Amino acid sequence: MSKKSLVDKEHPPRELELYFGPQHLGMVGNFSITLKVTGDRISEAIANPGYLHRGFEKLMEYRTWIQNFPMVCRINVVEPDSMEMVYAMAVEKLAGIEVPQRAHYVRSIYLELARIGSHLFGLWAYANMLGFDTVAQWAMYHRDLLLDLFEELTGGRVYHIYIWPGGVRRDFPEGFKDKMVSTLHSIGGCVPDYDATFFENRLFYERAKGVGKISQEQAKEMGATGQILRATGMKYDIRKVAPYAAYDKVPWEVPTREEGDAYSRIWVIRDEMIESVHMIFKLLDAMPEGEVYHRIPNPFKWNIPKGEAYVRVESSRGELGLYLVSNSEDKPYRVHFRTPSYPHGLTVLEKALKNASIADVGNIMISLYVVAPEIDR
Amino acid sequence: MNRSLKEKLEATFSDIKVAAPEDDRMVITTRKDAVLSVLNFLKTGGYQHLGLVSCVDWIEDNEFELVYILSAYLQDNYEYSIKEKTNIILKTRISRENPQFMTIIPVFANAEPYERELHELFGIHFEGHPRQIPLLLERDYSIPPFRKDFDTREYVKEVFDNIPVVEEKKK
Secondary structure, eight states: OOOOOSSOSSSOOOEEEEEEOSSOTTOOSSOEEEEEEETTEEEEEEEEOOTTOOOHHHHGGGSOTTTTHHHHTTTSSSOHHHHHHHHHHHHHHHHTOOOOHHHHHHHHHHHHHHHHHHHHHHHHHHHHHHTOHHHHHHHHHHHHHHHHHHHHHHSOSSOOOOEETTEESSOOOTTHHHHHHHHHHHHHTTHHHHIIIIITOHHHHHHHTTTTOOOHHHHHHTTOOHHHHHTTTOOOOHHHHSOOTTTTTSOOOOOOOSSOSHHHHHHHHHHHHHHHHHHHHHHHHHOOOSOSBOOOOOGGGOOOOSEEEEEEEEETTEEEEEEEEEOSSSSEEEEEEEOTHHHIIIIIHHHHTTTOBGGGHHHHHHHTTOOHHHHHO | OHHHHHHHHHHHOSSEEEEEEETTEEEEEEOGGGHHHHHHHHHHTTOOEEEEEEEEEETTTTEEEEEEEEEOOOSSTTOOOHHHHOEEEEEEEEESSSOEEEOOTTTOGGGHHHHHHHHHHHOOEEETOSOOOOSSOOSOOSSOTTSTTOOHHHHHHHHHTTSOOOOOOOO
């Protein structure tokens, strides 16, 4: 065997450009990153969004207030429900529509169900990326159980269009509450299994600890919200900061972690799912009887007075905002969504990938919880 | 709290309009050359979270309205105050003929992708922006596509109706 070292000291590795995505095994969704790498180290990362740009915000200017509902939910494929919520809230604010008490509770329960479903999907993506196929299959199965619930409630599995200006489209059908409780119990009963196989697994710890670390100062500088901020110890959650629906009606906690790395972000997501299940049970107990819908004017002749509104909700990925302008017409004048993945995927990701290794790209990106359609809109 | 901020703003800056239509919302309208200093003032006042940079095309007034939405991060973890609940909407108008404005990246670094998007979709040039390159679109448009005079339907008709039909060859 020759004694020549594999590392050629006379010719150090030069900088290469590496295209990561949109077709790549480590990439979720249609998104790509151009990496400048020297050896295994990333010296610069450039995010390339746009593969899913459908110009929704422009298209919405051509459609009436109600016609826009099928459009808004397609902005975030994984969790369309908070999109419906933010749009309905903005329309209600502009038009001055009140929502009945019971509808607030129904909305909160529905949004929490969607949050759990979205987190399970995120867990699927993350576990799959790390090679925990079993956990990924469980998460997908449990998400499917929730989709069954959505199908019974709204008729649709993925896109529901359930929240409506003035309330929700229909009340819970008979027996739905019991079914929901038993589904949530059966998912909750698997938490020890999830913990034993994944969350408390040494492999997960070794692979995620210290990866993609973001300090609180950096997170604030880059406009981060959601898990990224909560994993650095700040209890910033729009459901607490500016409560909407029925989130101020029951007590609940905002789970946080201190370290700000991928490991703590995934733990925050796990704790949030459990908190959401508890919250649903509390909301079900506190839910009043009554109407779930206040009639709105005829949607075909509905002109909303001139004005502007900015509303925020906490989607499963962070702060979701909507800037909506009306020019006293039957259509919106300007729509602009502030989606959580936008700063996370464009600003935070580029920064977090600097000096990381190529093997950690998927790890960092999925733990930042970036969902591409939300960036492109 | 909002009232004191309003008074402070009005005392510090001339030619500024501050309205607080609701407890949790404040709308500030200002001249375009005062934007950076107002943003700086608000940032030092604790409104560190730039949520959104947006633009509205008021074609009838022949102006673009730039909109900056700010809110505050939590000061401590045990109390949620009205300050964090408040959204500050800072607005300014620039001419539509010569859509130029200065970048706010020196104050809020995370404005970079937002301004890049506005440059692409509205054709506003941000002075001092480090990379005004396309973000979302793949084609070049004669009118930036999010302006009001860009008609999506007309564009689709023009582009896709003129693609020649493939005729099936008979054997």
